[in-house]
Amino acid sequence: MNLKRRSLGTLAAVAVLGLSGCGLKPSATEVPQVEPAAISHVQGSDGQKLTVGAKNFTEQLILGKIGVLTAQAAGFDVQDMTNIPGSQPARKVMLNGEVDMEWEYTGTAWLTYLNKPESINDPQQMWESVRKADEPNGLTWGKPSPLNNTYSFGVREDYAKKHNLKNISDIAKVPPKERTLCIEAEFNSRPDGLNGMLKKYGLERGSANGIPDENISIMDTGTVYTATAEGACNFGEIFTTDGRINSLNLTVLEDDQKYFPAYSAAPVFSTETLNKYPGLAAEYDKVAQRMNNDVLRELNYKVDVEGQEPSKVAYEWMVSEGLIKPQQ
Template identity: 30%
Template sequence: MKRFFIFFLLTFTLAFAIASCQPSNNSGGSGDIVVASKGFTEQDILSELLAQQIEANTNLKVGRLRFTSALVTHQALVAGKIDAYIEYTGTAFVGILKQQGVKDPKVVYEKLKQTYAQKFNLEVMKPLGFENTFAMIIRGEDARRYQLQTLSEAAQYTPQWRGGFGYEFIEREDGFPGLAKTYDLRFAQSPRVMDLGLIYRALLQKQVDMINGNSTDGQISRLDLVILKDNQQYFPPYQAVPIVRKQTLQKYPELRKAISQLDERITAQEMQQLNYLVEGELRDIKEVVFEFRKSKGLA
């Protein structure tokens, strides 16, 4: 009975999240098609990039929606409440398909493309050109003091360190539990579960000594932080790819050409800079995206 109640509660929560998704301040969920963000800065930028690219190259009106997780966004796409969003291959492969053990980016992409087409009637389009993987981050001063470059090297110091990680990273299959086992990471006390918006501040204020972030976060170079290399290749590849409903591509064939112009057009350094402009300089996302498209000859 308890298991049934938990299943019912999770199902209801997911359905409610999809039904009550929060629209952005752009055109909301109205439009010929709707693109979505998973609810953090980089996703907001990529969602706007996708929307502007479509609007500039077709006569379609694009609505924008903002969700809070990969699972909710995926379910909304399958349910037809949205038409496209940018996902990361490793997140889809592990989090949605529950697959593991594949490290080759090309193999992950091809398996994802085939399975999404067969199982969900979704098309995984070509990568945008960058990978946004989980990043284990420490202060630059600590990296220099202990001459640390890799997670394996850092493992000998973690018993004296405090960890601070986001809730999703603590819980997900490709997150902290497996990472800790792979590298034998043991901290002075159980890692703090922290809001991602506060995690960099906590590291700088020395409340914690290691955090999880994303490799394209704009704060990393600006705040003199160091990403420890995943030298045992624990994390799967996380290439950014547009995922679109096949029915939408069939209804609006002009979409394919518009979106394909983004193939391999963004480097990790460029994505990091875009994130910094929005988070560090508080620039308007629409303007940042338009300027980027213009620099690439897309506007």
């Protein structure tokens, strides 16, 4: 579930200690052997090891396998270290040089790793700020993808059509009694969550003419999606690339006032590794520019709803995009 990239607490701290104590473990799920297609052979890669990491939730596992396949097609002997238990451990192994490449979210780096107090909602500005701030840490950020896995609100498809709901600001179109919200506890309390969003959109919390308190239901993350689809509430907090959006026929409202932080996915490299193989960034950019929210919703759906393996989903998508081809 996408929430895992933001929930870092005590378990993550324990995981850091465990990871540094016993080292990384290779992924148990292998990807097929592939050859270059749109991805090109990187000069100097023959026989050279490249270690690819990823966190242990669905979207990251898919992105991690995409990273493994990209490096393999570029000519490297790839060590697959996807399925790292948490954001902080994944960051640690990048900083200490155990991993050469990971896909990371700009918002996670900016707000969590770099501890910046101010949020940035423009994806390009967020990426540029993170790239500059991470340079002294020995990390180089590749170009961001159009994929932006941030917060928004989902609405039942029929309800959205009935009221012509396309943007979060359109919540104000419906009568106050119908402005019912399903949200998770963290979103209710975090400074960049519900209260700030309501203020940004001119909807006063607790007001009969805004969002009455009785209209707000706090639920477990997984319950929010189902409750929204079944009509327990009209507006449910979602992550914009979650596969359940497709399976439950939810309409994603556009954050038209640009409130939520940008969480663009981008390839992050060890600067030392990239200096050895400068052509590597261009190959990952070919992949990054093909990824967007619609693509990841579909890929996440195949794993979370259909039960397919992330390695299979990543492989079939890359073949379909002409990025790689099966080894002959």
